[in-house]
Amino acid sequence: MKGIGYAMEAALLFGAATPLAKLLLNEAPPLLLAGLLYLGAGLGLTLWIVARRGLDALGRADEAALSISDLPWLGGAILTGGVLGPILLMTGLRLTPATSASLLLNLEGVFTTLIAWFVFRENFDRRIAVGMLVIVVASLLLSWGGTLDLGSPWGSVCIIGACGCWAMDNNLTRQISACNPLQIACIKGLVAGSASTLMALLGGISAPPLGIVAAVAVVGFLGYGLSLALYILALRHIGTARTGAYFSLAPFIGVVLSLVMFGEVPGMLFWLAMVLMAWGLWLHLSERHNHEHSHDENTHNHQHTHDEHHQHSHDFPWGGGEPHTHSHHHAGLWHTHPHFPDIHHRHHH
Template identity: 55%
Template sequence: MNRTGLVLALMSAVLFGASTPFAKLLLDGMSAQMAAGLLYLGSGIGLALVLGARTALRLPSHDEAALTRADLPCLLGVIATGGVLGPLLLMIGLTRSDAASASLLLNMESIATLLIAWVVFRENVDRRLLFGAACIVAGAAVLSWQGHAALAPGALYIIAACMCWGIDNNLSGQLSAADPVRIATIKGVVAGSVNLGAALVLQHARLPGAGVVAMAGGIGFLGYGVSLVAFMLGLRHLGAARTGAYFAMAPFIGAVVSVVLFHAHDVERLAIAGAFMAVGLWLHVSERHDHEHVHEVMEHTHRHVHDEHHQHKHGPDDPVGEPHTHHHVHARLVHSHPHYPDLHHRHDHGEGTHSHDHDPDPGHTHGPGGHTHAA
């Protein structure tokens, strides 16, 4: 199966997970909205510098598909849910929760991503994935339940943030053929400016000292910017449901860091919740999906090499060398191999489709006899 997508998704999880307890340090003497704004501005400005350096040095990685006008609705949705609302709700939740529990509650993001991918975007989800999701939910319940009939303070805000990021992840999957650095830059600058502007104007907040601003920028660049770029590249290879499942590693990283930073207590409860979540994560990452499928004719633009899915002729104006980016047409192809729901395997599964532990991707829509690419 796709090891590149797995590595990218786990890299994203490690960076974001480690950033959560460090983000909590910013909340001493700073409003939640100010912290959210600084984190995302740090992400956007840092990635803008990467874009500038990439172009100036003419690095091969600058050869990515451009955003188009048709991408604008998804891009606006990504900015609103993942850039503005998600970070704000998380910062509010962090002010009312201990860092370890908050970090593990972020596993709810993978559940939200999976459910939205399954119900709204029709990615295939089988019983194995659903059982894994149930295990993760059970772990989150162990963490968030306090006393007889009350959730932990801040838990609902963190769960709401995860719902926002679940929407964001699925919308980002629709943009995964385009340049992820450019998308993450726009998201960071716009969303960070909105939250920071609201904090300064509506809350009459003051900017913290230069050292705190620099710290927030660094955390945002790595934990939100670089992490988001890796996540979007993972979406390109794995689809939203699977990338979200691998991303469930993030809360474990955050919990470990928070135990070291804040000497978190109630380690027994963390261990029980972590065991549930570990089982759920293992069920997700160990699935296998393999069956004969049909790739119908489709055309699109994205970065690619000439593998079995990309056997096309080049015109005189098309780029040389690999990987490269240009508009191309996929001929009809019938074959069988293990696959994820990547850019070329997004499909519904009918009764005639044989499978083992299904794995859908963002490029295939399966019909009863196989799958059809949706451009």
Template identity: 55%
Template sequence: MIGILYALASAALFGLSAPLAKILLGGVSPWLLAGLLYLGSGLGLALVRLLWHSKETGIQKADLPWLAAAILSGGVAGPVLLLFGLARSSASEASLLLNLESALTLAMAWVIFKENVDRRLLLGAAAIVSGAVVLSWPRDPSLGLGWGPVLIAGACLAWAIDNNFTRKVSASDPMQIAMVKGLVAGAANVTIALALGASWPAGILVLESAVVGFLGYGISLTLFVLALRHLGTARTGAYYSLAPFIGAAAAIALLGDPVTMSFVAGGILMAIGLWLHLTERHLHLHEHEPMEHDHLHTHDEHHQHRHASDVPPEPHAHPHRHRRLVHRHLHYPDIHHRHTH
């Protein structure tokens, strides 16, 4: 249950960031804004980490290749594609189109990374993709498909790659992961934008961008990594589908975007897909192979090990070994349930 709450809270924060970023685009170039949003998230999380001591296990050496690939795809490419797409689309349509991220995340987790995906999740993904097609269909067929939806779809693909790579490091400190991603990706995009001739915006716009980035990217990503730890990639992406609906509603309320027939039809299809994902139940007899890893945990049915005398109170993080275990209960493909079916 806690993993679902993490995913929904992450979705809500990111969903609100899309229309707010659309507003900020009036005074900042898309590439520079992409950098400022991520830089704001990284600096904000760095400040939080200075003031609050985390019990989580830090990023491990084995995590670095996966984290670097996630930063390049989701931290550098993704936000740039999104903001150029936002500049060519209405905020409400762009927000709903972002549902493609969850469908692409699920497809990659299933086909490439062999995560379990059942028929209900596939039907939900099909409904979400159908809604995205309806939403992005050109109003005037003679004009063809606009570049806005194409660029936003590219951002969704970049973030789907990011999500699947980030799952590989989700046992490590989620705030540290989000902080490193924000600092590296933000610095890279700001540098590139300024090198291409972008003008530095007014101080108030920089501050507003940093706040939106801290909440909509930094805190949201921290919660998203926690959800990956508990739910796996495909199901976290499914719950994350709530984000575009929040963003679209905010765009209509804040920016006065029109409520079109394609918006309504696309939204209904996406809502059906989201309902199918939220009501999925996964229960069967399964086996846990012996394994050893390090992450923050409490002594639940999966953590029945002994400690040395110097281990701090629960929840705590330390290297620990899992013995073979066979049992039956409701579960998701979290860091302890990555078995075959």
């Protein structure tokens, strides 16, 4: 259940950042704000990583660093989610009414799930499929503005394309989720933030005052950087589709905080969406996936403890501290126990 906690914590931070970013939109246009948020995430995580290295030197367990073989996955995630996604979104927002754009943005979760299920073969059953459908419907109701004016068809195409890019980003990031989540989120934040900020400045947008930049950086660090690191940990433990389902709590958290901050009164659709979201989450939380399955022989590197999947010896001095990180070998194994599609359970059914 650890992965579920990570996903919900990520949703809480990202959801809380949304109304705060809405306030900051009065100080900076969307493209520049997105760039500064991601830069704040990258720079904040850089400082965190430097601070953690001091703790690691004192014996704290570190995470596995990215390797050369991980770079194509990371590069693809940054290109699709950090560069192409924001460009398509900003183009689409200029051509599409805000209410319709909010509805279309729910397609990210749909695309993420479909890619995870049918391209990367992540397992699911009828209960999970129904739960995901209910969560999507709840999200659609939450963002429904009462009208559906799609504006220019090219605007809708661009927003749908952005959702597809972010969905691919989520699935590509899952492939390297065994690596250090802080390092992955830091690199993605720095590269994506630099790209968006540069595009905004080259487009003639002026930088806001330093105090606003600092405020945006703090929101970016918590709502985008730390949230993304927790999201990656959730990918490691419960897979892409289930992480996306729990992360769908973020808009509800944002709406609730907006109600408090802006004194808005929720309508009937909000309460109906809340009921549906609760039902969808219950279907996921009550999942019990248990069957005999095999583990192929494998060697990889990630932070772990000596549980039933990690019964190995060490070729280096080890004082018994856990968790610890090193390259280790998994022998072939057949057994039965409840499990999620984590980094050790990506088998066929």
